[in-house]
Amino acid sequence: MKYLSTHRSSPPVSLSEAVIRGLAADRGLFMPERIHRFDPSYFSTIHHFSFQEIALEVAKLFFGEDIPLEDLRSIVFDTLSFDCPVVPVTETIWSLELFHGPTLAFKDVGARFMARMLRYFLKGETRRLTVLVATSGDTGSAVANGFLGVEGISVVVLYPKGKVSDIQEKQFTTLEQNITALEVDGTFDDCQRLVKAAFADDALNSKMALTSANSINVARFLPQAFYYFNAYARLREKGALDGKAWVVAVPSGNFGNLTAGLFAREMGLPVNRFIAANNLNDVVFQYLKNGRYEPRPSVETIANAMDVGHPSNFDRILDLYGHSWETITSLIRGYRYGDEEIRSVISEVYQKTGYICDPHGACGYAALRDDLREGETGTFLETAHPAKFTGTMEEILGKGIIQLPERLAAFMKGKKQSIEIGRDYASFREWLENRE
Ligand SMILES: *Cc1c(COP(=O)(O)O)cnc(C)c1O
Numbered sequence: 001m002k003y004l005s006t007h008r009s010s011p012p013v014s015l016s017e018a019v020i021r022g023l024a025a026d027r028g029l030f031m032p033e034r035i036h037r038f039d040p041s042y043f044s045t046i047h048h049f050s051f052q053e054i055a056l057e058v059a060k061l062f063f064g065e066d067i068p069l070e071d072l073r074s075i076v077f078d079t080l081s082f083d084c085p086v087v088p089v090t091e092t093i094w095s096l097e098l099f100h101g102p103t104l105a106f107k108d109v110g111a112r113f114m115a116r117m118l119r120y121f122l123k124g125e126t127r128r129l130t131v132l133v134a135t136s137g138d139t140g141s142a143v144a145n146g147f148l149g150v151e152g153i154s155v156v157v158l159y160p161k162g163k164v165s166d167i168q169e170k171q172f173t174t175l176e177q178n179i180t181a182l183e184v185d186g187t188f189d190d191c192q193r194l195v196k197a198a199f200a201d202d203a204l205n206s207k208m209a210l211t212s213a214n215s216i217n218v219a220r221f222l223p224q225a226f227y228y229f230n231a232y233a234r235l236r237e238k239g240a241l242d243g244k245a246w247v248v249a250v251p252s253g254n255f256g257n258l259t260a261g262l263f264a265r266e267m268g269l270p271v272n273r274f275i276a277a278n279n280l281n282d283v284v285f286q287y288l289k290n291g292r293y294e295p296r297p298s299v300e301t302i303a304n305a306m307d308v309g310h311p312s313n314f315d316r317i318l319d320l321y322g323h324s325w326e327t328i329t330s331l332i333r334g335y336r337y338g339d340e341e342i343r344s345v346i347s348e349v350y351q352k353t354g355y356i357c358d359p360h361g362a363c364g365y366a367a368l369r370d371d372l373r374e375g376e377t378g379t380f381l382e383t384a385h386p387a388k389f390t391g392t393m394e395e396i397l398g399k400g401i402i403q404l405p406e407r408l409a410a411f412m413k414g415k416k417q418s419i420e421i422g423r424d425y426a427s428f429r430e431w432l433e434n435r436e
Contacts, residue, residue: 001065003030003218006319015066016121019114019219020129022212029315030218036061038268046229047236051084052077054233055226061267062222063117071120076226079112084227086234086379089355093368093378094240096231099358099385103141103171104408105305106257106383109227110220111146117219118211119150129209130432131155132198134191137164138305138384141171143213144179155213156432158182158191161420167388167408174414182431186423197425204429215256216312224260229269231379240377245272247372249335249364249380252276253306255284255313257381262320262331275371277363277380278336279303284314285334291325302339302392303359305384335367342366346396356402358386358393 002012007028013021018030038061046054056076063072082100089095101108122129131153133143140157147155157172161183173181184191198204199212215221228248235241248271250258258276265271278285279301287293295310321327337345345362349355357365364380372378386393386402393402404412421427 001062002033004033005029006031006315015063015218019117019121019217020211022214022217029216029312029319031316031319032062032218032222035263035266037266040268043232043268043270047233049233051226051230051233052080054229055080055223058226058229058264058267059223062225067117067120075113075116075120078116079109079223080226081112082108084109084230086231086238086240087355088240089349089353089365092372092376093365093380094231094235095355095357095361095365095382096227096379097382098227099382099388102145102407103138104385104388104405105138105142106224106227106381107138107142107215107220108146110215110223110256111142111213113146113223114213114217114219115147115150115153118153122152125152125209127209129153129211131211131213132158132195133213134158134188134195135164135172136160136188136304137168138388139214140164140181141168144172144175144181147213148175148179149177153178155179156182158184158194158428160188160191161185163187165391167390167412170411170414170416173416173418174411176417180435181418182428183418183420184423185420190423194423194425194428198428198432201429204432207433215254221256221260221313221316222263224257225264225267228261228264228271232269232271235377235379243375244377245375246270247273247275247368247376247378249275249277249367249371249378251303251306251360251364251381251383252278252284253281253308253311255311255317257383258332259313259316259320262317265331266320272376274332275364275367276332276334277367278334279306279342279363280336280338281307281309282334282336283309284311285336287314287325288329288332288334301359302342302389303363306360306363333367333371335363335370337363337366343396345369346393350397350401356386356393356397357382358384358389360384 005024005028098106368378
């Protein structure tokens with residue numbers, strides 16, 4: 001299958017090129033030229049299959065023309081070494097828990113899949129590939145852990161010194177092997193600027209193979225469709241969708257997760273409608289309201305992985321629906337919540353049901369609470385484990401309630417190893433050229 005740029009001013013490319021390049025030559029995002037639909041009969045038996053089996057069927061529709069079945073099977077099965085269960089919160093609202101992977105956030109699925117797909121495409125390549133990733137916290141850990149130990153690939157994580165939490169920092173500075181952490185004396189924007197400068201540096205790129213692992217890569221966002229299909233199967237199995245219409249609420253930042261859900265629906269998944277739940281970074285909420293899309297600088301909130309002022313995947317949503325505001329608003333409603341509301345939702349859910357939402361998942365829950373109608377079953381994506389935000393969670397719920405999972409505790413015991421660099425491009429370039 002070919003991949004087209006959302007800008008349509010560069011030629012279509014193969015899957016392997018789309019994955020290795022990340023972004024199209026005209027700076028647009030890659031879209032598959034076609035979306036294959038499941039035979040509708042698949043949905044009458046889907047609940048008899050496991051998560052991995054369902055994911056493989058989804059992967060075959062996206063990637064089956066480009067990757068032989070056995071290779072695709074091992075990429076998919078190896079990626080999904082953990083479950084994404086649905087858990088009841090109220091009679092009509094279910095949580096889709098996406099935090100059971102190595103770094104306790106949904107980004108593990110896409111990062112692990114992309115690492116394995118890249119390794120597949122790089123077979124026979126003699127040059128080492130270097131993945132550069134700038135992070136303000138969570139992307140760095142998902143990418144570093146996703147690529148850990150993957151042969152032929154080195155990962156360099158750039159992060160702003162003193163500006164990520166201890167637990168986030170430990171998740172990408174304690175890994176060793178093929179992962180190096182660079183502690184940049186600057187802000188997240190400086191880190192991102194350094195990475196962009198390296199990609200734009202032709203002389204450097206002729207000497208070494210560089211790529212990016214950010215969330216716009218098709219190998220990161222498409223696999224996120226897997227868990228929507230599995231959620232449907234597991235809800236069916238539990239009888240939660242009998243005679244009900246299914247509504248899915250997605251806490252959104254860069255809109256990769258929601259876009260993957262929309263792709264799943266285009267493949268035939270019976271989702272009735274979606275809700276995009278935002279924090280105060282609400283440019284898409286505004287678009288849904290009045291048809292005007294006006295990116296602006298992000299503001300800080302307690303759901304900080306959604307602090308995005310210019311969501312990159314929004315272009316994919318526009319492209320998918322031919323830029324039709326009418327179509328988009330018939331499928332997606334928008335809600336947005338300020339920090340105070342997020343805090344009160346977290347306490348309310350905990351008091352009423354005993355369930356603990358993290359600040360991102362809480363936006364999804366709130367949107368269902370506020371929007372679900374008679375005859376509907378709702379599912380919100382619980383995008384990260386609440387223990388990733390222990391400080392905020394303890395301010396809201398008090399101490400002693402949030403348990404640190406074993407995997408997080410293990411990271412905390414590791415020894416931090418990082419290399420400090422300045423924020424100027426010359427020192428970054430010099431380091432890249434002279435490393436082992
Ligand atoms: C990245 C992230 C989001 C936002 O997801 P998008 O796909 O960028 O919309 C939401 N919650 C958490 C915990 C995240 O890490």
